[in-house]
Amino acid sequence: MKVGKNVKEEELWTLKEENERLAWEEELNGSPSNRAMPVHLTFETTMKCNMSCIMCQVYRSPEVASRSGVVNSMMPFELFERVARETFPTAKAMSPTVMGEPLLTPYFPKILGLLEEYSVKMNMVTNGMLLTKQMSEKIMPYLNKIKVSFDGASKSTYERIRRGSDYDKIVDNIRDFNTVRDVVEGEGRPVLIFQVTLMRENIEELPEIVELAKGLGADWVVGLHAYIFDRSFEDQSLLKHKNLADSVLREAESRGREVGIATHFPSPFDSTTREEVDAEPSFQYERPRRCKFLWQEVWISHRGDVTPCCVPDRPVMGNLREEDFGSIWNGPGYCEIRIRLNTENPFDCCRNCSMATQYEDGVGYDYDEKSFFLCQEEESQKH
Ligand SMILES: C[S@@+](CC[C@H](N)C(=O)[O-])C[C@H]1O[C@@H](n2cnc3c(N)ncnc32)[C@H](O)[C@@H]1O
Ligand code: SF4
Numbered sequence: 001m002k003v004g005k006n007v008k009e010e011e012l013w014t015l016k017e018e019n020e021r022l023a024w025e026e027e028l029n030g031s032p033s034n035r036a037m038p039v040h041l042t043f044e045t046t047m048k049c050n051m052s053c054i055m056c057q058v059y060r061s062p063e064v065a066s067r068s069g070v071v072n073s074m075m076p077f078e079l080f081e082r083v084a085r086e087t088f089p090t091a092k093a094m095s096p097t098v099m100g101e102p103l104l105t106p107y108f109p110k111i112l113g114l115l116e117e118y119s120v121k122m123n124m125v126t127n128g129m130l131l132t133k134q135m136s137e138k139i140m141p142y143l144n145k146i147k148v149s150f151d152g153a154s155k156s157t158y159e160r161i162r163r164g165s166d167y168d169k170i171v172d173n174i175r176d177f178n179t180v181r182d183v184v185e186g187e188g189r190p191v192l193i194f195q196v197t198l199m200r201e202n203i204e205e206l207p208e209i210v211e212l213a214k215g216l217g218a219d220w221v222v223g224l225h226a227y228i229f230d231r232s233f234e235d236q237s238l239l240k241h242k243n244l245a246d247s248v249l250r251e252a253e254s255r256g257r258e259v260g261i262a263t264h265f266p267s268p269f270d271s272t273t274r275e276e277v278d279a280e281p282s283f284q285y286e287r288p289r290r291c292k293f294l295w296q297e298v299w300i301s302h303r304g305d306v307t308p309c310c311v312p313d314r315p316v317m318g319n320l321r322e323e324d325f326g327s328i329w330n331g332p333g334y335c336e337i338r339i340r341l342n343t344e345n346p347f348d349c350c351r352n353c354s355m356a357t358q359y360e361d362g363v364g365y366d367y368d369e370k371s372f373f374l375c376q377e378e379e380s381q382k383h
């Protein structure tokens with residue numbers, strides 16, 4: 001499904017609607033190849049960052065950052081543009097964030113130009129430091145959803161986790177964002193989400209973060225368990241503090257109800273497990289297993305690697321410096337992972353996938369602890 005770039009907005013929307021309908025159909029059928037193009041694309045436009053958060057896969061220490069060899073890397077604009085022109089006519093939304101801080105992308109204004117040209121909306125995750133009033137004004141017409149990472153209710157916890165941040169500046173930026181957003185009404189009004197990476201260091205502040213988020217005009221608070229990349233950081237995982245985590249998660253949820261803000265947190269560790277669900281004949285959890293990422297979404301690294309999702313040990317399906325997007329999307333790698341999803345032999349990342357536990361309601365899924373502890377570098381150094 002390809003079109004030239006001068007198709008009118010209405011026609012583009014018809015095309016996008018039809019593509020999404022087809023993508024759902026392909027997902028429901030579990031089709032190995034996919035007649036639809038992605039509905040949502042995520043691009044790692046830059047690896048650069050102005051913070052060095054303690055849990056970050058790349059920036060948690062200067063040694064890790066320098067060993068990674070990627071700190072100043074970015075996706076060349078030519079690559080971004082080529083993929084955008086191939087996929088944006090049928091896509092509904094994109095995100096410019098994987099690793100790094102998207103607002104540091106030097107060609108950010110050109111990204112907005114392509115969104116305008118193809119009527120594509122933007123979802124973004126940002127650390128909020130560069131979300132000035134001027135930036136909010138520029139991105140507002142394209143924005144669908146913005147997640148501001150928010151890892152503490154107090155300035156001290158926040159700045160201890162998000163090293164290099166300025167809590168007061170970020171709070172001011174969020175207030176300014178809201179004044180710009182307040183002029184937008186109805187469906188075009190973007191959603192503001194506070195995203196919390198849950199760990200021992202901040203879990204006790206979660207109920208307060210929920211209250212603060214409400215006070216700062218957020219629509220949602222989302223919490224996700226931290227992946228652990230270093231043995232020395234293992235004790236930060238809430239998988240090591242399950243009782244504490246369960247009681248605070250419940251309290252934070254109820255604080256959300258009290259103050260009137262939606263929350264989405266991982267299910268408590270002591271909630272129903274897969275065995276209990278299996279033993280209860282009246283309860284049906286979803287089978288065959290589905291994963292919208294394999295049929296509707298895609299992640300593209302700054303090097304042009306195409307992967308189906310953001311799970312840390314996801315496979316690379318192909319590289320956009322060597323092939324066009326369509327060839328990878330329906331190439332052998334993608335067909336194989338789609339087929340194997342519902343067999344006894346799924347890809348390892350799908351077998352242990354923590355997306356379901358964290359992003360869906362969690363009922364019927366156990367926590368697979370292996371999928372949260374990803375201390376490969378240290379492990380491999382031992383051998
Ligand atoms: C990698 S950052 C990229 C965007 C931007 N730099 C930011 O921090 O918002 C995307 C999200 O991942 C979260 N994150 C960072 N390290 C994580 C970890 N070890 N486990 C889970 N999420 C993590 C961040 O807090 C942020 O909300
Ligand atoms: S702001 Fe985002 S990319 Fe930067 S160090 Fe923190 S988590 Fe990593």
Ligand code: SF4
Binds near residue numbers: 291308310349353
């Ligand atoms: S790892 Fe999880 S999210 Fe990624 S493709 Fe497999 S099932 Fe889907």
